[in-house]
Amino acid sequence: MATRKRPGQIAVQALISIVVAAILVGLATMARMALGPKLGALSPFMLYVAAVLIAGLVRGPFCGALVMLAGGGVGFALFLAPNGVAPPGSVAALMIFLAVSAPVLVTANELRVQLGRAMARLTAAVERNGRIAS
Numbered sequence: 001m002a003t004r005k006r007p008g009q010i011a012v013q014a015l016i017s018i019v020v021a022a023i024l025v026g027l028a029t030m031a032r033m034a035l036g037p038k039l040g041a042l043s044p045f046m047l048y049v050a051a052v053l054i055a056g057l058v059r060g061p062f063c064g065a066l067v068m069l070a071g072g073g074v075g076f077a078l079f080l081a082p083n084g085v086a087p088p089g090s091v092a093a094l095m096i097f098l099a100v101s102a103p104v105l106v107t108a109n110e111l112r113v114q115l116g117r118a119m120a121r122l123t124a125a126v127e128r129n130g131r132i133a134s
Helices: 007-039 046-058 061-080 090-133
Strands: none
Touching (some): 007 046, 007 061, 046 061
């Protein structure tokens, strides 16, 4: 049975998601910059997809959506249009990133929900067995 969260709790959880999203986008950006000499213009969003997956698993859909949007914007600005001019195909690359990241996020969140349910069932079973053994 779900309990209602107070507005203060919701705000704190949203703030935590924002901080986690910023950290994940920052880490993905730093890693992509470090790989820049090896990758060149290839796969500018590869690490942001991984960050979306992690965000969806750890914090849920809000955090994952923040990572998806921020990663798309940062990746586009830094790796596809660093001079403010988008070369041909760069907008298509951004759209493909968003199209790939959306189902990744949905899948990550579903996995997160299912793991939560499984852990709740396991906890209940352990508690029942503990009462029976006593």
